[in-house]
Amino acid sequence: MSDLFDTPLNTADAAETSPRPLAARMRPKTLEEIAGQDHILGTGKLLRRAIEADRLSSIILYGPPGCGKTSLAEVIAAATRRAFDRSSGVLSNVAGLRTALEAARQRRAVMKRETILFIDEIHRFNKAQQDVLLPYVEEGVVTLIGATTHNPFFFINSPLVSRSQIFQLEPLSVEAIQLLLRRALASPDGLAAMNIHMDDSAIEHLAVMCEGDARRALNALEIAALTTKPESDGRIHITREITAESIQKKPVLYDHDEDGHYDTISAFIKSVRGSDPNAALYWLAKMVYAGEDPRFIARRLVILASEDIGNADPRALSVAVAALHAVELVGMPEGRINLAHATTYLATAPKSNAAYLGIEAALADIRDGRTLPVPRPLRSTGSKRAAKALGHEGYKYAHDYEGHIVDQEYVPTDKIYYQPTAQGYEEIIAKRLAHWRQLRQKAPNASSVEPPPASSKAKTEENPPGAPKE
Numbered sequence: 433m434s435d436l437f438d439t440p441l442n443t444a445d446a447a448e449t450s451p452r453p454l455a456a457r458m459r460p461k462t463l464e465e466i467a468g469q470d471h472i473l474g475t476g477k478l479l480r481r482a483i484e485a486d487r488l489s490s491i492i493l494y495g496p497p498g499c500g501k502t503s504l505a506e507v508i509a510a511a512t513r514r515a516f517d518r519s520s521g522v523l524s525n526v527a528g529l530r531t532a533l534e535a536a537r538q539r540r541a542v543m544k545r546e547t548i549l550f551i552d553e554i555h556r557f558n559k560a561q562q563d564v565l566l567p568y569v570e571e572g573v574v575t576l577i578g579a580t581t582h583n584p585f586f587f588i589n590s591p592l593v594s595r596s597q598i599f600q601l602e603p604l605s606v607e608a609i610q611l612l613l614r615r616a617l618a619s620p621d622g623l624a625a626m627n628i629h630m631d632d633s634a635i636e637h638l639a640v641m642c643e644g645d646a647r648r649a650l651n652a653l654e655i656a657a658l659t660t661k662p663e664s665d666g667r668i669h670i671t672r673e674i675t676a677e678s679i680q681k682k683p684v685l686y687d688h689d690e691d692g693h694y695d696t697i698s699a700f701i702k703s704v705r706g707s708d709p710n711a712a713l714y715w716l717a718k719m720v721y722a723g724e725d726p727r728f729i730a731r732r733l734v735i736l737a738s739e740d741i742g743n744a745d746p747r748a749l750s751v752a753v754a755a756l757h758a759v760e761l762v763g764m765p766e767g768r769i770n771l772a773h774a775t776t777y778l779a780t781a782p783k784s785n786a787a788y789l790g791i792e793a794a795l796a797d798i799r800d801g802r803t804l805p806v807p808r809p810l811r812s813t814g815s816k817r818a819a820k821a822l823g824h825e826g827y828k829y830a831h832d833y834e835g836h837i838v839d840q841e842y843v844p845t846d847k848i849y850y851q852p853t854a855q856g857y858e859e860i861i862a863k864r865l866a867h868w869r870q871l872r873q874k875a876p877n878a879s880s881v882e883p884p885p886a887s888s889k890a891k892t893e894e895n896p897p898g899a900p901k902e
Contacts, residue, residue, distance in 0.1 A: 454654040455647045457621045458612065459503045461510060466500060467646070468608040472599050473504075479599055486512050490569050490576040492554070492584045492593065495601030498645030501579040504601075505550045508577065514546040515539055517574075521556030526564055533568045540573060547574045554578035555587040562589045569595050603644020610639045612646050613653055623657050630670040637672050641679050652679040693724070700775075701732060705740045709779035716768075716775050726767045730756035733774050744784035744856035751777050782856030790850040797847070807841050839872040 451457075460466045463473060463480060472479045482488045488508065493501040509516035517532055536547035551557070557565075569576050569592065576596060578584070584593050604612075613635050616622035630653075642649035656670050656678040663669055700715035719729060730752070737752040755774035759767035809826040828838040852858040852865065 453651065454616060454622060455650040458616050458619065458650060460500075460507055463507055463511070466504060466507060467612050468604045469500060469504075469601055471602070483508055483511055486514070488512070488548070488575055488577075490596040492576075492578040492580065492588065492596045492598050493601060494580050494582075494584050494598060496603050496644065497581055498642070498647040498649075499601040499603055500646065501601060502552060505552075505577050505579060508548065509550070512548060514548050514575070516548050516550065518550040518552070521551060521553035521561075524551070524557075524561070526561055529561060529564050533564070533574060536568070536574045546572075548577060549574040550577045550579070552579045553581075555580040555582040555584070559589065562592055566591055566595075604646050605644070606636070606639045609642060609644070609646060609649050610635055613638060613649060616650055616653060623653070626657055626668055627662075627666055628657055628668045628670060631672060633672040634670050634675045638675050638679060641675075648679075692722075696722075697724075697729070697732060700729075701736055704733070704736055704775060704779045705783065707779055707783060709776045712775050712779045713772060716771060720764075720768045720771070726759040726764055726771060727756065729771055730759050730774070733771075733778060737778060739788045740783055740785055741778060741781050742784045742787040742858070743852060743861055744782040744858045746857060748778055748781050782858075784853045784855045784858050786850060786852050786858065793847075794849045797845075804844050807844060809840070810842065835868065835871050837868050837871045 463483065466473060471477070474480065479491070493504060495501055505518075515536070517536065519529065519532060532549065536549065539545050539547055551565075554562075565574075565576065566589070568574050576592075578588070578596070580587065584598055613630075617628055617630060618624055634656075638649050638652055642652065652675065653670075656674050657668060659678075660668050660670055660674055696715055696718055700712060700719065703711035703715055716729065720726070734749070734752040734756055737748040741748040751774050755770045758770035762770070809828070828840050830836050830838050830840075832838075852862040854862065
């Protein structure tokens, strides 16, 4: 009778007999077999020279999934004369990490052999684990190779980053993915034994749909090969329709709280700011397709409406706020139409950041200088008697003067914070301000001029009917 601890099969034997995934079998073994990444691995490039000379220092490989970070580490392992130890940010703990690092120290002391420590997904190490690495990297006990899909300047400790060289890998090009697919079809380690014929259109479709991810392309190819029924002659024919079923919905590289998220919203905002509605709609579509919170997108548009458009088109803020309310009201997927409406309006609106620059300049003056006092005539008193007792008399009610303008000090500085541009409605504002300056210049002592007799009611009250209290 079997019990809970019976083993129904030899798992070790099963692991040995189970074929590895195609993506694992097709990992490159030499630098020449690595597809793409010529910007860091091309002839004469620093990283290639360091690998070939076995003079590699600590490095961090940063790039999206499936671009070849782990493959490159394994090529380095094959090329180096140093010991190669691997770890994972998912599986390792501090105790295990210390054991590996001390083993490297002993290897260096006793065998005079250096160690390369490869840590996949190093961004998943917490601060304590990263701190454990630091002295060993500092002393040269290990040469660190870290692989991460996250920006190392944000997710890895600064001291560790400063002791490593950062190499950014890019998503593979369509041509590089096609090369890998054809190589897999022809290789004995790949699918050569299966007698597969794959249409060029099917190869191109996979190369485009995999988003530069070689692992995903090879996995889809393997699924297509294993699930397609051979024809009468024994040949497996893979068409574009078959690859479409194998890869199904195209996932976009968009991690909702990390690089893909921030890079895409940055491109979106910069496209709207740069008055390119086509680019803005593309990045909007990417976010919508990836399932981004539509309220987040709408809130960013509300900020942009004031920061980058402002008074060049005062309606922009109303449109953006309306879009925010609309997506909250109708939800998705219909809310995408409201977002597209607001996006195209803001992208094609005249642009001005004068209001944004103005508040930033005023804040800088308050932060860095002496806070200016409120002029006495502008201070709140509540009554004429209090104003007279406190010496706060002399306020001139603007509506009593020509053009509703009076030469009166509103802040004790001549600095101009708001400088409207000639864009859109701000051109009208600029002309209006210039006109008001002329009115003030006509009456340099307007603050001492009595208002017209018709305003006798306004003259006798500090706050006329309908006027603000302050």
